[in-house]
Amino acid sequence: MLPALRDRYAELQARGLRLDLTRGKPSAEQLDLAEPMLSLPGVGVHTDADGVDVRNYGGLDGLPQLRRIFAELLDVPVEQLLALGNASLTLMHDAVAYAFLWGVPGSERPWGREEKVRFVCPVPGYDRHFAVCEAFGIEMVTVPMTPDGPDVEAVAALVADDPTVKGLWVVPTYANPDGAVVSEAVARRLVSMPAAAPDFRIFWDNAYAIHHLTENETKTANAIDLAAEAGNPDRVLMFASTSKVSFAGAGVAFFASSPANVAWYKKHLSVQSIGPDKVNQLRHALFFGTADGVREHMRKHRQILAPKFAAVTRILAERLGDLGVASWTDPQGGYFVSLDVEPGTAARVVQLAKEAGIALTPAGATFPYGQDPEDRNIRLAPSMPPLAEVEVAMDGVATCVLLAAAEKAAHATTP
Numbered sequence: 001m002l003p004a005l006r007d008r009y010a011e012l013q014a015r016g017l018r019l020d021l022t023r024g025k026p027s028a029e030q031l032d033l034a035e036p037m038l039s040l041p042g043v044g045v046h047t048d049a050d051g052v053d054v055r056n057y058g059g060l061d062g063l064p065q066l067r068r069i070f071a072e073l074l075d076v077p078v079e080q081l082l083a084l085g086n087a088s089l090t091l092m093h094d095a096v097a098y099a100f101l102w103g104v105p106g107s108e109r110p111w112g113r114e115e116k117v118r119f120v121c122p123v124p125g126y127d128r129h130f131a132v133c134e135a136f137g138i139e140m141v142t143v144p145m146t147p148d149g150p151d152v153e154a155v156a157a158l159v160a161d162d163p164t165v166k167g168l169w170v171v172p173t174y175a176n177p178d179g180a181v182v183s184e185a186v187a188r189r190l191v192s193m194p195a196a197a198p199d200f201r202i203f204w205d206n207a208y209a210i211h212h213l214t215e216n217e218t219k220t221a222n223a224i225d226l227a228a229e230a231g232n233p234d235r236v237l238m239f240a241s242t243s244k245v246s247f248a249g250a251g252v253a254f255f256a257s258s259p260a261n262v263a264w265y266k267k268h269l270s271v272q273s274i275g276p277d278k279v280n281q282l283r284h285a286l287f288f289g290t291a292d293g294v295r296e297h298m299r300k301h302r303q304i305l306a307p308k309f310a311a312v313t314r315i316l317a318e319r320l321g322d323l324g325v326a327s328w329t330d331p332q333g334g335y336f337v338s339l340d341v342e343p344g345t346a347a348r349v350v351q352l353a354k355e356a357g358i359a360l361t362p363a364g365a366t367f368p369y370g371q372d373p374e375d376r377n378i379r380l381a382p383s384m385p386p387l388a389e390v391e392v393a394m395d396g397v398a399t400c401v402l403l404a405a406a407e408k409a410a411h412a413t414t415p
Contacts, residue, residue, distance in 0.1 A: 002406045009352065009403050012396050017357030019393040024176070024335030024381040026248050026301075033300050034246040037287040041279070048285060054278035060270055063281040066252065072291040073210055074240055075222050076256040082265065084276045088241040088253040092203060093132050095237055095255075098268045099166070099201075100136055105234050105260045107199040111166060119167040120158055122150040124338055124366030124377045126176040129169045129205070133368070140368035141165070145175065149182030149190075156193040163196040167203055173220045174208040177366055177379035178338035179331025187221035192230035202227075206240040208334040210298050213306050217295075218333060224256060233258040242284060244335065245298065252276075252284055305335075308382040308390045312337050315391065319398035325405040328380075337380040338366070339397075345404040346375045352400040358393050 046053050048065040061067070062083025071078035084091060098104070100112035111117050118139045121130060125145070133140050143154040150170060159165050168190070172182040182190075190202060202223065209220045227235045234257070242251035255265055288294045313330050316339070320326045329338045341349055346363035353360050361379045364370040380397070382390045 002403075002410050005399070005403045005406050008399055009356065012356045012399055015357070017392065017396065019357060019385060019389050019396070020359040021381050021385070021390075021393055021397075022359050022361050023384075024244070025384045026244050027304065027384050027386070029304050030244075030301055030383075031247060033297065034287065037246060037283050040283040040286045045282075045286075048278075048282050052278065054282045057274045059275045059278055060266060060273065062252075062254075062276055063278055063285060066281045066285040069285060069288055069291050069294065070240070070254055071256075073294055074206060074238065074254065074256060075220070076224055076238065080224070080259060080262055081254055081256045082262065083281055084253050084255060084269075086241075086249065086251050086253060086277070086280070087243065088205065088207065088239040089128055089132075091239050091253050091255050092129075092205065093135075094269070095203070095239075095265065096132055096136055096138075096167075098265065099199075102268065104199050104201060105264050111199075114164065114166075116164045117167075118162065118165045119169060120150070120155055120165060121169055121368055122175075123368070124177055124372075124379070125169060125368075126171060126205070127361075127365045127370075129203075130368045138167075139164075142368060145178055145180050147180050149175075149180055149186040152186045152189045152193075155190065159193060159195045159197075159200060161196055165195075166197050166199060167201050169203050169205065171205045171207060172209075172223065173206065173218060174211060174331055174334030176207070176334065177336035177377075178329045179334050179336065181218055181332075182221055184221045184226075187223050188226050188230070191223055191227035191232055191235050195232075195235075200235065202236050204236050204238040206238055208244075209240060210294065211244060211335065212298065212302055212333045213309055214302075214332050216332060224258065228258065234261050237261060245294065245301075246284060246287070250280065252281055305383060308385075308387055309337065311387060311391050312380060312382050312394050315394040315398060319395065320401060323402070323405075326401050335381060335383050337382065339378045339380055339401075340376050341378060341401050342405045342408055343374045343376045345401075345408055346372060346378050348404040348407070349378060349397070349400045352403060353397055356396055356400065358396045358400075360397070 103110045121140045122145045123142045144151045223236045238256040241253040350360045350363045364372040
């Protein structure tokens with residue numbers, strides 16, 4: 001078997017491929033969907049529906065017209081939602097920075113004056129969350145992901161006994177990379193569990209709330225309301241954006257939370273900004289019109305994305321399904337497929353793919369510090385290449401998975 005796989009891999013290398021499945025970027029075809037937005041708001045249009053002149057300073061909360069649209073989509077009160085810059089990652093970074101410099105409501109002292117700050121990180125997870133933690137010297141403690149979200153009992157045990165645990169990262173809907181969706185039961189447990197730190201926060205990164213791949217448009221658990229009902233109204237900090245809705249580099253990011261947390265965020269934001277790009281916000285509000293306008297726009301995204309994800313799971317099933325060397329997710333939304341290969345071979349699969357002209361996310365990227373203890377998880381991002389390239393790339397990835405597994409087996413039987 002190993003010689004035959006080596007021959008097939010040599011044929012793959014000989015094709016001179018240059019394919020990329022590394023990051024969850026929208027394709028040019030998806031970005032084209034929002035192209036008419038660039039002609040908005042139009043010559044002579046200076047105000048939004050509330051009479052705000054978008055060309056001038058001010059409006060730190062963001063345009064009410066746009067906030068009303070996304071308050072409905074995110075299921076939060078409009079007065080508890082801020083529409084800000086173009087990237088939710090910036091908002092998450094700033095929230096951590098504000099906490100380190102000044103603390104959050106309920107803090108005894110700024111986080112930066114604590115001897116140690118720890119965050120709970122479900123794995124596999126999002127590498128940029130981990131990068132924020134590394135930048136601030138936050139120690140990351142991992143818990144497993146399940147199909148219903150983070151292992152809630154493992155999280156509860158860590159949070160209940162350790163006052164240095166200040167945060168938890170959660171992608172509640174179509175999580176990066178495994179597509180898990182936090183159930184309402186898990187959400188209730190997360191917002192109600194006892195916490196040793198009075199200023200414990202859940203960073204609720206609602207990046208894919210409306211990014212459905214099927215007609216079953218999953219609804220995200222309403223963590224902000226559930227936290228208030230549980231008597232912990234300040235526990236949840238929600239983040240979202242239009243980065244994969246309109247333009248990835250020129251969208252609008254949102255922050256939502258309790259009234260106290262929103263006031264806290266605005267207090268510190270007001271020192272660094274006199275207001276967001278309201279021209280861009282008006283452009284978005286006019287283009288979408290209503291929450292239903294956004295939903296219809298996302299169905300157009302689905303028509304482009306769904307065949308690519310179907311190709312990934314189909315080819316993996318055809319090439320690997322009966323061989324016991326890999327397993328993978330079949331996400332109902334989001335931007336990624338999580339592939340688990342034979343333990344100890346993920347880095348080798350990525351290397352083999354690279355040498356065959358197929359770029360994959362580095363092995364270990366879905367774990368803190370880039371270290372997957374089992375060396376088995378690989379994040380696949382099929383959104384950007386054309387469908388034909390996705391099919392070629394996935395067939396090549398399957399060959400690399402099989403070759404790495406065969407090499408491992410051969411090594412294990414070698415005296």
